[in-house]
Amino acid sequence: VKRIALAGLVLAIAVTPIVLMVMAPDPASGAGVETVDLSVHYSHFDRSEIHVKAGTTVRFVVHNDDPILHELIVGPPDVQQRHEDGTEPRHLPRPGEITIDPLTTNETTYVFTTPGSIEFACHLPGHHAYGMSSQVIVDP
Amino acid sequence: MHKRTRLLAPIAITIVAIAATASPAGACGGLIGENGSIQLERTTTLAAWHDGVEHYITSFSFSGTGESVGSIIPLPAVPTKVEAAGQWTLQRLQREIAPPIEFAAGDARAASQAGAAEVILTAQVDALDITVLKGGGDEVGKWALDNGFFLTPDAPEVLDFYAARSPIFLAAKFDAARAAAQGLNGGDGTPIDITIPIDKPWVPLRILSLGLPGDTAVNADVFLLTDDKPDLIGGPGLRLDRSEAASSSLMTDLRSDRNTDWMPAHMWLSHLALDDAAQNVRYDLSVGTDRSGPTYVAAGRATNDLFGGAIVSVVHTELDERVTMVVGLLGALLLGTLIIGLSRRRHRNAA
Numbered sequence: 416v417k418r419i420a421l422a423g424l425v426l427a428i429a430v431t432p433i434v435l436m437v438m439a440p441d442p443a444s445g446a447g448v449e450t451v452d453l454s455v456h457y458s459h460f461d462r463s464e465i466h467v468k469a470g471t472t473v474r475f476v477v478h479n480d481d482p483i484l485h486e487l488i489v490g491p492p493d494v495q496q497r498h499e500d501g502t503e504p505r506h507l508p509r510p511g512e513i514t515i516d517p518l519t520t521n522e523t524t525y526v527f528t529t530p531g532s533i534e535f536a537c538h539l540p541g542h543h544a545y546g547m548s549s550q551v552i553v554d555p
Numbered sequence: 556m557h558k559r560t561r562l563l564a565p566i567a568i569t570i571v572a573i574a575a576t577a578s579p580a581g582a583c584g585g586l587i588g589e590n591g592s593i594q595l596e597r598t599t600t601l602a603a604w605h606d607g608v609e610h611y612i613t614s615f616s617f618s619g620t621g622e623s624v625g626s627i628i629p630l631p632a633v634p635t636k637v638e639a640a641g642q643w644t645l646q647r648l649q650r651e652i653a654p655p656i657e658f659a660a661g662d663a664r665a666a667s668q669a670g671a672a673e674v675i676l677t678a679q680v681d682a683l684d685i686t687v688l689k690g691g692g693d694e695v696g697k698w699a700l701d702n703g704f705f706l707t708p709d710a711p712e713v714l715d716f717y718a719a720r721s722p723i724f725l726a727a728k729f730d731a732a733r734a735a736a737q738g739l740n741g742g743d744g745t746p747i748d749i750t751i752p753i754d755k756p757w758v759p760l761r762i763l764s765l766g767l768p769g770d771t772a773v774n775a776d777v778f779l780l781t782d783d784k785p786d787l788i789g790g791p792g793l794r795l796d797r798s799e800a801a802s803s804s805l806m807t808d809l810r811s812d813r814n815t816d817w818m819p820a821h822m823w824l825s826h827l828a829l830d831d832a833a834q835n836v837r838y839d840l841s842v843g844t845d846r847s848g849p850t851y852v853a854a855g856r857a858t859n860d861l862f863g864g865a866i867v868s869v870v871h872t873e874l875d876e877r878v879t880m881v882v883g884l885l886g887a888l889l890l891g892t893l894i895i896g897l898s899r900r901r902h903r904n905a906a
Contacts, residue, residue, distance in 0.1 A: 456711075457709075457711050457712040457715075458708035458709065458711060458712075481693075481696070481711040482692065482693040482694070482695075482696025482697045482699075482700065482706070482710075482711055482714070483696055483700065483706045483708070483710060483711060484700070517693075517696070517697055517700060518693060518697070539708075540705075541707055541708050541766070542708045544768070545708040545709060547708070
């Protein structure tokens with residue numbers, strides 16, 4: 416009985432990672448959730464381009480390493496323009512739109528459905544012009 | 556579009572007078588009130604060095620009707636005193652380089668619109684609330700936000716640039732309500748005198764580009780008054796226009812202003828002109844005294860003192876650039892020689 420129990424335990428330990436891998440969403444398949452860690456330092460994103468498959472839900476975890484307020488706005492040109500023209504100092508937590516307080520971390524999710532290029536940016540006064548703009552490339 | 560920034564500065568008496576074009580994000584001193592209804596029109600600074608003590612005099616002018624506005628100045632060391640300065644020192648030094656020109660009201664010169672930090676000194680001068688802070692860029696930036704200032708996107712990098720050499724900053728906030736109660740009008744200036752014991756003074760220049768688009772011109776006149784002819788290290792775009800013993804009439808006028816008991820009768824006058832795009836003004840002015848030579852570290856151009864405090868005999872920027880180039884070439888030559896030597900040795904050992 417002890418041998419059977421031991422063999423079962425060994426089998427469970429060996430199989431568990433495989434089961435977890437099978438159950439985990441595959442970012443490349445476009446069917447799951449992918450976490451993207453972003454840092455903001457000296458008012459610039461640390462990544463200029465991110466590639467995902469169409470259909471992927473991206474969980475953006477944004478670390479603000481600056482002592483000033485930043486935001487992350489993900490979306491097509493009309494969304495970007497609305498925020499560039501807007502005066503909203505802070506954003507309610509909407510998918511793809513967050514405010515990140517100084518020296519803190521915040522997160523949001525966004526579903527990339529259509530192949531193409533989607534901008535993520537900060538539209539606080541002067542920040543976009545200063546270079547706070549990057550792209551998510553959505554591959555078919 | 557070219558916005559203009561103007562700076563006047565003398566050292567050991569160093570005067571930095573600035574006038575930048577109106578721009579909500581373009582503050583000479585550094586910070587602007589969040590509501591933007593009051594904007595700094597001009598920040599004028601005088602840093603004076605004599606016998607181991609620097610007197611740093613800055614004048615703030617304001618316009619608008621909002622509640623408050625402020626500015627920040629990086630300091631080379633902890634000040635011992637902040638008080639009201641004389642009313643005409645800055646203007647008199649400006650006149651010294653352009654005596655015949657009278658500027659009419661409404662002159663077209665550009666106006667300057669365009670852990671926790673430790674509070675180590677506070678003072679009130681007229682409608683200005685002065686706070687001297689000690690802390691890194693993050694701490695000072697956070698303090699500024701917590702106290703109602705708006706920071707431009709380049710502020711984190713600029714604050715770190717200064718904090719790496721001296722974690723001391725002076726924040727000045729205009730209280731418009733108090734200004735009104737004291738009868739101050741828009742355009743009135745409030746000069747302050749900051750007393751800083753220091754052997755190796757420097758004048759902040761990069762702070763002039765804070766919040767400005769990269770192609771915006773920064774034009775500045777930097778005046779220095781020192782005990783002796785100073786050695787200086789600046790950067791590209793800064794040139795020495797005048798270097799001579801200050802005239803007795805100038806010294807008499809300056810010494811007759813308020814709180815100038817410390818000023819000797821004879822000083823050396825230097826005038827440096829800064830004229831470059833904001834994106835190129837990434838340095839400060841290091842000033843040599845009889846106690847210490849200027850350094851590239853103090854000028855914000857090196858993170859370690861490669862030049863070991865060696866005195867550069869002339870401050871001339873072009874010479875400065877040539878020195879940098881020669882040192883770079885010598886370094887490359889030395890490195891190449893080492894590599895070739897090691898390579899030959901390895902071949903010899905292999906044989």
